[in-house]
Amino acid sequence: MDRRKFLKQSSLASSLFFVPSFVKAFEQVASTKLGYKRLVIIQLSGGNDGLNTIIPYRNDIYYKERPKLSIPKQNVLKLNDDIGFHPSLLPLKDLYDNGYLTIINNVGYPNPNRSHFRSMDIWQTGSDSNKYSQSGWIGRYLDFYGKAPYSAIEVDESLSLAMKGETTNALATLNPKALHNLSKDSYFKNISPNQNSIHLNEHNLGYLYKSMIDAKSSAKYVYERSKTVTSKKEYPNNKFGKQLKTTAKFINSHIETKVFYTSLSGFDTHANQLNTQKRLLAIYANGIATFIEDLKENNTFKDTLILTFSEFGRRVKQNASAGTDHGTSNNVFIIGEQLKRQGFYNDMPNLSNLDTNGDLKFEIDFRTIYATVLDKWLEANDKKILDKSFKKLNFI
Amino acid sequence: MKPQHIQHLYRRIGFGVLPTKLEKLSKKSRKQIINEILKTSKKVTPLKINTSEINTIINGIDKKSKLDSETRIKIQKISRKKQIELNVAWINRLSNASELLREKMTLFWANHFVCKDNNILHVQQFNNTLRSHALGDFRSFVKAIAKEAAMIKYLNTKQNKKLKPNENFARELMELFTLGVGQYTENDIKESAKAFTGYNHNLQGEFVFRSQQHYSGEKTCFGKTGNFSGDDVIDIILEQKQCAKYICEKIYRHFVNETINENHLNEMTTVFYKDYNIERLMQFVLMSDWFYDKKNIGTKIKSPIEFIVELKSTVPTKFKKHKQLIRIQKSLGQILLNPPNVAGWKGGKNWIDSNTIMFRVKLPSLLLNDAYISKTKKGENVSEIRAKKELFKKKYGKYYHTETNWNYFNKHFKNISVDHLENYLLACTISDNAKLYLNTLGKVSKQEYCVQLMSLPEYQMC
Numbered sequence: 001m002d003r004r005k006f007l008k009q010s011s012l013a014s015s016l017f018f019v020p021s022f023v024k025a026f027e028q029v030a031s032t033k034l035g036y037k038r039l040v041i042i043q044l045s046g047g048n049d050g051l052n053t054i055i056p057y058r059n060d061i062y063y064k065e066r067p068k069l070s071i072p073k074q075n076v077l078k079l080n081d082d083i084g085f086h087p088s089l090l091p092l093k094d095l096y097d098n099g100y101l102t103i104i105n106n107v108g109y110p111n112p113n114r115s116h117f118r119s120m121d122i123w124q125t126g127s128d129s130n131k132y133s134q135s136g137w138i139g140r141y142l143d144f145y146g147k148a149p150y151s152a153i154e155v156d157e158s159l160s161l162a163m164k165g166e167t168t169n170a171l172a173t174l175n176p177k178a179l180h181n182l183s184k185d186s187y188f189k190n191i192s193p194n195q196n197s198i199h200l201n202e203h204n205l206g207y208l209y210k211s212m213i214d215a216k217s218s219a220k221y222v223y224e225r226s227k228t229v230t231s232k233k234e235y236p237n238n239k240f241g242k243q244l245k246t247t248a249k250f251i252n253s254h255i256e257t258k259v260f261y262t263s264l265s266g267f268d269t270h271a272n273q274l275n276t277q278k279r280l281l282a283i284y285a286n287g288i289a290t291f292i293e294d295l296k297e298n299n300t301f302k303d304t305l306i307l308t309f310s311e312f313g314r315r316v317k318q319n320a321s322a323g324t325d326h327g328t329s330n331n332v333f334i335i336g337e338q339l340k341r342q343g344f345y346n347d348m349p350n351l352s353n354l355d356t357n358g359d360l361k362f363e364i365d366f367r368t369i370y371a372t373v374l375d376k377w378l379e380a381n382d383k384k385i386l387d388k389s390f391k392k393l394n395f396i
Numbered sequence: 397m398k399p400q401h402i403q404h405l406y407r408r409i410g411f412g413v414l415p416t417k418l419e420k421l422s423k424k425s426r427k428q429i430i431n432e433i434l435k436t437s438k439k440v441t442p443l444k445i446n447t448s449e450i451n452t453i454i455n456g457i458d459k460k461s462k463l464d465s466e467t468r469i470k471i472q473k474i475s476r477k478k479q480i481e482l483n484v485a486w487i488n489r490l491s492n493a494s495e496l497l498r499e500k501m502t503l504f505w506a507n508h509f510v511c512k513d514n515n516i517l518h519v520q521q522f523n524n525t526l527r528s529h530a531l532g533d534f535r536s537f538v539k540a541i542a543k544e545a546a547m548i549k550y551l552n553t554k555q556n557k558k559l560k561p562n563e564n565f566a567r568e569l570m571e572l573f574t575l576g577v578g579q580y581t582e583n584d585i586k587e588s589a590k591a592f593t594g595y596n597h598n599l600q601g602e603f604v605f606r607s608q609q610h611y612s613g614e615k616t617c618f619g620k621t622g623n624f625s626g627d628d629v630i631d632i633i634l635e636q637k638q639c640a641k642y643i644c645e646k647i648y649r650h651f652v653n654e655t656i657n658e659n660h661l662n663e664m665t666t667v668f669y670k671d672y673n674i675e676r677l678m679q680f681v682l683m684s685d686w687f688y689d690k691k692n693i694g695t696k697i698k699s700p701i702e703f704i705v706e707l708k709s710t711v712p713t714k715f716k717k718h719k720q721l722i723r724i725q726k727s728l729g730q731i732l733l734n735p736p737n738v739a740g741w742k743g744g745k746n747w748i749d750s751n752t753i754m755f756r757v758k759l760p761s762l763l764l765n766d767a768y769i770s771k772t773k774k775g776e777n778v779s780e781i782r783a784k785k786e787l788f789k790k791k792y793g794k795y796y797h798t799e800t801n802w803n804y805f806n807k808h809f810k811n812i813s814v815d816h817l818e819n820y821l822l823a824c825t826i827s828d829n830a831k832l833y834l835n836t837l838g839k840v841s842k843q844e845y846c847v848q849l850m851s852l853p854e855y856q857m858c
Contacts, residue, residue, distance in 0.1 A: 117512065121737045130567060132739040134746070149750040158726050159749060161736050169749030183754045187769045191830035191852060204697050205824060207745055208753060208853035215750035271469070321465055 044310035046267030050330040061351040088281035091289035099342035108329030108362025119311040124162035139165030152259040180223035252298040271321035306335040329362035411706040414808040437498040478516040501530035510740040513546035522546040534672035545597035558611040587615040640669035694824030700728035712801040760850035
């Protein structure tokens with residue numbers, strides 16, 4: 001199908017689809033500039049060992065501190081004279097060579113916390129490490145710019161804190177059909193008042209009804225839109241692969257969703273790290289590579305930005321169980337077609353200048369990345385969302 | 397006491413009341429009922445699961461020695477399984493609580509003194525500290541919490557040493573546990589943190605004071621200077637009337653109404669500030685006429701746990717697979733023993749998103765009625781309904797492995813006619829549209845109508 005024909009059909013289709021009136025009402029208020037730029041966030045849970053992901057293969061300290069864990073020079077996928085990828089990242093090498101990948105090193109925050117829960121919490125809420133927030137950064141983006149629950153979708157069973165705002169929450173679904181089935185029971189439709197009912201915002205019960213009506217129409221919209229697309233791509237047969245497949249389906253069906261969130265867990269490699277990380281990085285890289293091919297074939301890659309992070313990196317020195325303990329700063333991957341700084345955004349960590357715990361010192365606050373993405377990609381007011389002004393980086 | 401007021405009381409201090417009990421209670425006065433509630437809650441029954449496997453490991457290790465990583469990982473592994481067991485035991489406790497108010501308060505405090513840990517012994521001990529202080533003296537409560545192993549780990553008091561202070565606990569003590577944001581200076585935090593240096597614990601979870609790591613010099617906080625201990629700092633904080641006000645505010649929001657009434661709050665603060673006695677504060681609240689004001693009845697959104705427990709108390713439901721009960725909590729957005737962070741769950745409207753609301757209205761039928769909500773019209777043949785239901789059951793199968801005790805429901809609702817069922821199951825009146833629709837349907841049986849009512853958003857109110 002050529003592009004013009006497609007556009008024609010899809011605009012026809014969208015007018016046929018049920019667009020709830022409250023969405024329309026909302027549209028007039030929210031100041032959104034829709035360029036259909038989409039953000040995909042991938043969370044590597046457990047603390048991925050960044051130093052064995054992006055490897056300083058000529059650094060003696062690296063080999064000295066990790067006699068059992070370091071990746072031998074000959075196995076490293078060399079990117080330049082000093083740095084290379086973990087062998088499992090072979091599929092990412094293409095992206096790197098094509099200028100689709102930016103690696104930002106030494107990303108962290110002041111006074112790092114080495115607890116998974118807490119550090120993930122800081123990353124998801126975007127708070128200072130001594131503050132606690134009950135809303136997430138994407139959730140707050142939705143507070144200001146969301147049009148419907150499906151403005152942001154977490155491809156999972158339930159919502160992460162990152163996706164919960166002060167007043168607006170995202171939608172979570174692993175399987176749009178299941179969500180739709182859950183909500184389509186005619187009982188729920190029949191008990192609901194008209195969407196324009198004035199009582200819907202008045203009190204808590206009204207809010208429950210409104211949320212139920214929103215949920216039903218969102219589930220219907222997401223399901224009916226996404227079922228128009230069938231992916232021809234063969235994704236790796238694991239949960240992460242399925243999540244990416246679903247995400248691609250959403251994107252390629254052009255649903256009006258600005259942010260997608262998904263995660264891959266198991267990176268907490270205190271013991272026997274080599275095999276675990278090898279397996280997980282392969283899942284990540286193979287999934288991502290297929291995902292990008294899928295988007296490219298549908299001409300949606302150019303408007304998609306993928307951000308990959310983990311709550312912390314790991315200690316430079318290996319521990320006694322052939323693993324590594326919780327560390328601090330880490331690398332962040334930005335993938336997209338419209339990158340300004342391709343390859344390495346900044347220098348690798350300085351292994352001879354560690355903090356008192358033997359951990360890497362951070363250089364780039366993760367919130368400057370958020371601010372940049374919010375401002376330059378989502379065209380949102382980052383200061384309002386992050387409750388603080390952060391300088392912008394120039395990777396996009 | 398008016399039945400409607402008794403129902404309101406029990407929805408807030410417990411998880412609803414069955415008609416059989418309501419009938420007995422309605423012959424009593426408010427004072428009698430509340431005194432009985434307080435009296436039965438005097439008793440403390442610790443919540444304990446079998447932890448012998450870990451006890452054996454820990455008792456075999458010298459108290460002073462450190463854990464090797466292999467043992468630590470082993471303990472964590474067992475703990476993970478045991479946390480599920482404790483979670484389920486806690487929910488079962490809530491569904492059959494004899495010390496009702498104490499248990500409801502324990503649940504409340506668990507979202508005030510928010511903590512999370514990966515050692516089951518310390519988690520269980522913390523939970524029982526909440527329980528034993530739930531209706532006691534707030535002063536000793538705060539002091540006990542500061543010395544809990546799980547808290548010492550969670551807010552890094554362990555890393556708070558004289559030469560390298562860690563302010564995490566001192567900050568949250570003021571911001572979240574006692575005073576509220578902005579009611580202290582950064583210097584108060586810095587100085588108070590010094591008072592908590594040396595706080596530590598052993599493997600068994602007992603409090604250990606490491607005097608060589610304690611900063612024993614002078615500290616100045618809230619305008620007072622002295623060689624303060626952690627307990628002293630807590631005393632100084634509690635001297636601030638703001639502390640009493642902050643706690644009363646939280647109790648008001650949780651038990652009365654999310655919107656504060658300043659007059660009621662002031663009354664409560666005066667009562668609480670006198671001696672920080674939690675039981676007396678609750679007695680005052682529950683005895684107050686304003687507690688039973690119309691605007692306070694049926695206007696709160698149940699927490700996921702309140703929702704599950706009330707459902708379980710009405711129609712007892714046993715989960716054959718514990719993990720399914722955990723998953724349900726996850727889908728609803730509140731897993732006991734697993735709060736999002738030290739600020740806890742925000743509650744109210746924040747419980748609700750597209751997924752949780754759909755799951756809430758669908759769950760009763762999923763658990764109790766093979767996912768079936770009757771839509772039988774008035775006058776339709778009952779045998780047709782049965783056939784329809786069978787078909788539905790076959791199609792959607794049975795996802796949850798539960799044992800449902802409808803006999804219990806039937807026994808306790810025996811004297812209630814199907815037409816009056818909503819007065820016992822719902823805290824608020826049914827909205828117009830739902831009422832209109834329900835009127836077109838036949839009330840096939842008490843059981844079917846119960847599921848229909850529980851599938852309304854109205855059932856989410858308390």
